Amino acid sequence: MQMMNCPHCGTANSVKRDYCYQCSGDLRGQPSKAAELDYMPKCGDCRHAGIFPPAGQRIGPEQVWCGQKDIAMASTQMAGDCYEEAFGWKREDILD
Secondary structure, eight states: EEEEEEETTTTTETTSSSSEEEEEEEEOOOOOOHHHHHOOGGGGTTTTEEESSSSSSOOTEEEEEEEETTEEEEEBBBGGGGHHHHSSSSHHHHHO
């Protein structure tokens, strides 16, 4: 069996694997800079998002409850103006 070392933790893995069994790192190579810039946080990723709404409120299967705005939001919606408060960094920080 052919093996390769994980570029993240150095653990030997089969060349047939896509992710390291030890650290779950990507064995297929480093992500391109363009792929990093394409990432935009969604409401579902936010630390204010919850899957349980307050008593008396309901959310759909594709929604999360925004604890900051106190409303139901689509989990795939762009985080918009909430970056710094919700994620701890400004949108401009990743768009250099």
